[in-house]
Amino acid sequence: MSEQSEFMQVQPTFIKIQKGFADHIKNPDVFERPKDVDDRHMAIYRDLFFKNVMGFLTGAFPVLAEIVGEPRWTQIGRDFFSQHHNKTPYFLEISREFLHYLEHEYSAQLGDPDYFYELAHYEWLELYVDVEPEGPATLLDADGDLLTGIPLLSPVVEGYLYQYPVHQISLENSSPKPQPSALIVYRKRDDSVGFAETNAFTLQLLVLLKEQRLSGHQILINLLQQSGLAGNEAAYQGGLQTLKQWWALGIVLGVKASVIGE
Amino acid sequence: MPSYPVSGAGLGLRRALLGPLSSVGPEQISFMEVAPENWIGVGGRLGKEFRRYTEQFDFLCHGLSLSIGSPDPLDIKFIQQVRDFMREHGIKAYSEHLSYCSSEGHMYDLMPIPFTEEAVKYVAQRIKTVQDIIEQPLIIENVSGYAQPGKEMDEIDFLKAVIEESDCRLLLDVNNVFVNSTNHGFDAKDYLRKIPTDRISYLHIAGHYEEASDLLVDTHGTSVTQNVWDLLDYTYQQHGVIPTLLERDFNIPSVPELMSEIDVIKLLQKNNSGRAGGSDVRTV
Numbered sequence: 400m401s402e403q404s405e406f407m408q409v410q411p412t413f414i415k416i417q418k419g420f421a422d423h424i425k426n427p428d429v430f431e432r433p434k435d436v437d438d439r440h441m442a443i444y445r446d447l448f449f450k451n452v453m454g455f456l457t458g459a460f461p462v463l464a465e466i467v468g469e470p471r472w473t474q475i476g477r478d479f480f481s482q483h484h485n486k487t488p489y490f491l492e493i494s495r496e497f498l499h500y501l502e503h504e505y506s507a508q509l510g511d512p513d514y515f516y517e518l519a520h521y522e523w524l525e526l527y528v529d530v531e532p533e534g535p536a537t538l539l540d541a542d543g544d545l546l547t548g549i550p551l552l553s554p555v556v557e558g559y560l561y562q563y564p565v566h567q568i569s570l571e572n573s574s575p576k577p578q579p580s581a582l583i584v585y586r587k588r589d590d591s592v593g594f595a596e597t598n599a600f601t602l603q604l605l606v607l608l609k610e611q612r613l614s615g616h617q618i619l620i621n622l623l624q625q626s627g628l629a630g631n632e633a634a635y636q637g638g639l640q641t642l643k644q645w646w647a648l649g650i651v652l653g654v655k656a657s658v659i660g661e
Numbered sequence: 662m663p664s665y666p667v668s669g670a671g672l673g674l675r676r677a678l679l680g681p682l683s684s685v686g687p688e689q690i691s692f693m694e695v696a697p698e699n700w701i702g703v704g705g706r707l708g709k710e711f712r713r714y715t716e717q718f719d720f721l722c723h724g725l726s727l728s729i730g731s732p733d734p735l736d737i738k739f740i741q742q743v744r745d746f747m748r749e750h751g752i753k754a755y756s757e758h759l760s761y762c763s764s765e766g767h768m769y770d771l772m773p774i775p776f777t778e779e780a781v782k783y784v785a786q787r788i789k790t791v792q793d794i795i796e797q798p799l800i801i802e803n804v805s806g807y808a809q810p811g812k813e814m815d816e817i818d819f820l821k822a823v824i825e826e827s828d829c830r831l832l833l834d835v836n837n838v839f840v841n842s843t844n845h846g847f848d849a850k851d852y853l854r855k856i857p858t859d860r861i862s863y864l865h866i867a868g869h870y871e872e873a874s875d876l877l878v879d880t881h882g883t884s885v886t887q888n889v890w891d892l893l894d895y896t897y898q899q900h901g902v903i904p905t906l907l908e909r910d911f912n913i914p915s916v917p918e919l920m921s922e923i924d925v926i927k928l929l930q931k932n933n934s935g936r937a938g939g940s941d942v943r944t945v
Contacts, residue, residue, distance in 0.1 A: 411783065413775040414732045416811040420772055421732075421764030436808040440844075443807040443878060448770045455769070484766030488726030488739045489698050493769070532704030555705070590706035 424448050426481035452480045459494035460522045466512065466573045478505070491530055494523045512573065514563035521565040524557060524584045528592050531555045541653035545615040545642045548654025550608055556585035556650055558597070558605045566594060588649040595648060600626060601641050608651070615642055666754040666862060667692035667719045670926035671906035672919065679710045681916050689920060692719040694906055698726045701746045715750040722747055722755045727791065729801070730761035730774035730784050737794065744795045754862060756800035756832040759823060771804055775811030776819035785826035792829065800862045802832035805840040805879030816841060817852050824860050831856065834865035835893050840877040849892055858900045866893055866926065867908040882911035885922055897933035
């Protein structure tokens with residue numbers, strides 16, 4: 400802080416004008432507009448900026464916006480715009496900045512749903528899976544044996560255990576009871592976004608698969624051990640079924656191709 | 662003889678245009694422009710579609726988040742990412758707005774830099790930093806403004822001083838000249854005449870919204886008005902035929918309607934071909 404206030408003392412006049420201009424746009428109720436700009440002209444900036452930010456937020460969180468309703472959503476948007484210091488220059492990452500705001504700056508009001516953050520996170524996840532760049536490709540054997548080979552996952556796949564069934568929330572179902580929901584969101588073979596409901600046990604399977612270094616068989620053995628089910632044949636078969644199901648869905652793409660001569 | 666990074670008549674590529682423009686080729690649209698902030702770090706289906714475009718068309722980057730006049734420090738890592746993105750896609754040049762869009766964080770739209778001597782020096786220094794990183798001249802654009810806080814000199818003098826001091830290039834937005842001449846009461850043709858011809862890299866043209874007869878807003882949401890077409894013609898007369906890009910960001914019409922505006926650009930370029938200062942126009 401002391402470094403910043405030192406800078407404030409030496410900063411040129413035009414910088415002070417710029418900061419005042421920006422402060423007023425962010426929060427016109429608190430900061431007056433610059434003295435040499437009339438309200439009619441200043442209103443153009445206020446409206447352009449706020450509509451733009453609300454467009455980003457409503458575009459990224461359509462379900463949340465609808466459930467919260469226009470007045471409260473606008474209020475939250477104004478609070479985000481005036482309080483949160485957006486670090487990202489990238490427009491698609493504004494939704495991630497909003498999640499950060501929800502975690503650290505937002506204060507819930509009476510009437511805000513308890514699942515507010517979880518629903519926002521789930522809506523963000525869909526966008527993330529859609530656009531996140533693929534890592535370097537690994538040579539794939541799409542029909543390889545899932546037990547003896549090293550299973551390869553979809554290039555973008557994330558699983559989370561939510562406390563609410565966020566995937567079922569809508570304007571018509573806006574007051575669900577808490578219910579642990581293990582959800583996988585992933586990029587399908589055709590590049591569209593896929594959703595799968597699962598359970599805590601198989602979410603752990605996803606974690607092990609992400610390391611992409613052990614055979615399917617070894618992964619299942621480790622999973623059973625971690626879950627206190629070592630030697631349980633039924634659980635092993637259940638895990639294998641999940642692997643096959645995931646292959647059909649495109650969560651698992653196949654196995655790592657063995658290099659000729661190896 | 663001026664040299665340009667592209668030639669002919671171009672169109673700004675939006676995500677909403679990826680599908681509609683899929684059957685249009687470089688013989689119809691000579692070059693395209695994208696905001697790097699919309700495409701850096703984007704993979705998946707969108708990333709693949711974008712790649713198909715950059716393989717087919719000449720491209721320019723037209724940035725939105727550089728915030729060249731901002732009180733906040735320059736984001737060096739971001740500028741390096743823009744440079745790498747340009748290399749990855751063979752993008753020919755990088756233009757940005759002579760404005761700022763952040764103050765204690767990004768605000769995602771453009772604010773007016775006060776036209777002062779201090780601001781000229783500050784902005785020019787930052788442009789030089791950018792040019793060192795991207796290893797080519799930055800192209801700055803004159804922006805639309807609805808206010809002129811802290812103004813100590815005319816916009817045209819501020820613009821020229823920044824270009825001289827930083828040794829950068831200019832993206833001359835003809836619509837922005839018209840909008841500002843209306844909003845701030847100056848002669849648009851006089852402004853255009855004062856532009857140094859040899860600094861111009863390319864032109865922008867777009868539609869605007871009339872909030873009131875003395876207050877225009879640069880929305881890129883309507884077709885180009887006749888008085889702006891006339892100014893484009895005048896610009897060609899003054900500075901020669903220059904590559905020109907149509908911006909359309911909202912209320913995007915059908916491809917034939919967009920192409921009819923591109924055709925107006927081509928026609929004006931053809932009518933003015935052979936004028937001093939002009940480059941070869943491969944679209945005629």
